Amino acid sequence: MEFCPTCGMLLQYELPHMDSPARFFCPTCPYVCHIDSKVKIKRKHRLVKKELDPIISxxxxxxxxxxxxxxxxxxxxxxxxxxxxxxxxxxxxxxxxxxxxxxxxxxxxx
Missing domain, CATH: 2.20.25.10 (N-terminal domain of TfIIb)
Structure with missing residues (x-):
């Protein structure tokens, strides 16, 4: 969920149409946020679980x-x-x- 930074309304999603990309738009004010179609992952990090010591043995x-x-x-x-x-x-x-x-x-x- 994304919210409008101007008025706080829930943004609506608009599908890509012809040459216009997909975007989020606010139904009450003129705010529009275009969505980039390609997202690049720069690097992958392996999650390491940290061992927790018990508080009471x-x-x-x-x-x-x-x-x-x-x-x-x-x-x-x-x-x-x-x-x-x-x-x-x-x-x-x-x-x-x-x-x-x-x-x-x-x-x-x-």
Missing amino acids: KDDELDNLPETEAPCPNCGYLKAAFGQQQTRSADEPMTTYYTCKKCRHNWKED
Whole structure:
């Protein structure tokens, strides 16, 4: 979409006809913008994805979660970090996610 720099109206497109090139024109004022039919690409740049460092690492996240005594099914260690999330309807209990402080094993309790 292009807008008229004079009055701000939406410019309309006019197809090329006979010897006149394609153009944008303003329906309310005399502004006209001719469109060049050939566009040259000077050079191509390859986009490189920049790696992003996480703001909070998994270890930091685990240290900030509350701790409870829950036996790990993997190693039997008694301390685990936990978090809760409502995964079903509101009248159902919340799902509790645990992470073992020793072996980092994850499990959930519905």
